[in-house]
Amino acid sequence: MTKEVVPDIVIARLPRYLQCLNLMAKEGLHTVSSGVLAERLGTTAAQIRKDLSYFGGFGKQGSGYPIYSLIEALQEILNLDRIWQVAVVGAGDLGRALTRYQGFPRRGIEIKLLFDVDPKLVGTKVGSITIQHVDYLEKEIQHHGIKIGVLAVPAEYAQLMADRMVEAGIEGILSYAPVSLILPESVHAQHIDPVLQLQTMMYYLGED
Amino acid sequence: MTKEVVPDIVIARLPRYLQCLNLMAKEGLHTVSSGVLAERLGTTAAQIRKDLSYFGGFGKQGSGYPIYSLIEALQEILNLDRIWQVAVVGAGDLGRALTRYQGFPRRGIEIKLLFDVDPKLVGTKVGSITIQHVDYLEKEIQHHGIKIGVLAVPAEYAQLMADRMVEAGIEGILSYAPVSLILPESVHAQHIDPVLQLQTMMYYLGED
DNA sequence: TAGATTGTTAATCGATTAACAATC
DNA sequence: TAGATTGTTAATCGATTAACAATC
Structure with a gap:
């Protein structure tokens, strides 16, 4: 069969x-x-x-x-019969909004790690999560055995951070960065870019 | 032809x-x-x-x-040879993060209006935009001739706010609310729901 | 029972891929 | 010129839709 x-x-x-x-x-x-x-x-x-x-x-x-x-x-x-832990890279407006988003815990998604490079952000808390320096990205992801990463960094750093997450054992990436990422076949990628979706819409709205 | x-x-x-x-x-x-x-x-x-x-x-x-x-x-x-003005409904974490997002003005998208129901938020500013009460939604959208709306409200209010936007003349809606909207054929809708994308991923990641 | 609705097969539709003549 | 690459046609592939026997 x-x-x-x-x-x-x-x-x-x-x-x-x-x-x-x-x-x-x-x-x-x-x-x-x-x-x-x-x-x-x-x-x-x-x-x-x-x-x-x-x-x-x-x-x-x-x-x-x-x-x-x-x-x-x-x-x-869909394998939703358990809680999935997620690491978020980038603690800007978006990364912090995602970390606070109630819709995640309600649907079995737990944001466990949050990273940034900015020394002014590192050590501060977002909800119950403490922002850690990206230097610890690999170590922490491996330590918690996290398989899903969310990219919320500027376009310039997205590929680098994606590479590091993959290196650390991440198997699925949800990227909010407005760039095409080059990733191994084995990594499952999803992209969210509101600008691309709005631009698609503008094609149809333009006929005035 | x-x-x-x-x-x-x-x-x-x-x-x-x-x-x-x-x-x-x-x-x-x-x-x-x-x-x-x-x-x-x-x-x-x-x-x-x-x-x-x-x-x-x-x-x-x-x-x-x-x-x-x-x-x-x-x-x-794609009709990107001009600036498109957008109205955002919902000034929670997400609505405010979107209003501050640098990627919009950089690519010809100007968030012109921001609405909420919360009296604690109404009147406060996000960047250069003052949050207005949703009571003024129709009037303001019509006054500015805005064609694109972004929904950043909780699921329960999404359909209602979508209906009101359509009523006010909105022709395209980008919704971040985790519900299926029922809209006239003539309205162009796009949805962003990170949970749905993560759940799709979980199907593939589950085979351990 | 009669009506409703499934699960599935076959037909249709549409999108992707391959191939290549045209041409820079 | 020779090599590279387009634009387009035809072939293939895959997804959607229609239809209906099975059955609750």
Whole structure:
């Protein structure tokens, strides 16, 4: 039996399904059809059914999907059934805002380390985390066995810090730096750059 | 002559090309081949040539693309040849960090308005912007003729604030709220949710 | 039971890649 | 000129959609 590979794009949609299902559970719903879920998400029923079918049959003909057990199944598929510790590099406005962001602990993400080069910041606290000098980046990441890093440094330092994180054993990087990073195939990278997203929008808004 | 429609996914890549080209220009390069650009971006030469060909022929056989004129062409295509004013709703950690973000003015984005409901925040300044009460959202957005809004409010208020922005004439929304928004077809929406991106990553990192 | 909805297959659609003539 | 590289066409690949038998 060859294990069928699930397309990346399907994996990327699962967290959105989960987010919506959690909201529905909060609203007191117990069951949802692919059609209703699709409408809330702005996608199609067929796509949701197809995506879920990569992992098994979670629904019941006639009634749809039991919300609570589908949530549990998706959490297990995505490895969300534990707390993931994260290291943040860069304690500027963004790094500090991320460290304080309530949405992380609420969804199983714990910011454990925060680094900066600025001696005025090193030693100060952001919430319960003390900012450490980047000199200790490798040592601390290894010591805590952290696998996920967040880059919140200026573009010029992003590649260097990414390299150091990878060296220290980081396997996934979420970068807020406005540059393309060159990373080993084995490292999973995600990028957030609001300017790129706004510029995409400007193409469509420009037709006045 | 029927104007061929350019796929959304092509448009979404253009800002990344532009970002890389700007960096190369800064490095003093004058010309770049699709192959070299592709390597820096982690994509393929064929894709870059195909994407650019939707808009015309910008390169020269034998030598590649003149960086400076390709930058100018992309800026014009994306309507970046002017300053875009933006309204930010929500002046929490994130909203304030975005308002101070240097990367916006540097790339033609001017945060002009900042709103919140918190009376302790209203009237205070973030950089040169005074936080205004959301009661004035519609009036101010209309007065300045602003077309782009950024949502930096908690999930519970996101849909409501999105509706009000649309009502006020906003045509593009960049949302940092962790919910799916339901918006008219005519409004261009972009979402940023680091949790969703980290959860996608966790699927791949989980195989230990 | 009748109606609703799943899981899955096959058809369609669209995007990426390969290849190469044109040409700088 | 010879080598390099574009712009474009055709081939391939993969993702989405439609359709429907199975079944709750």
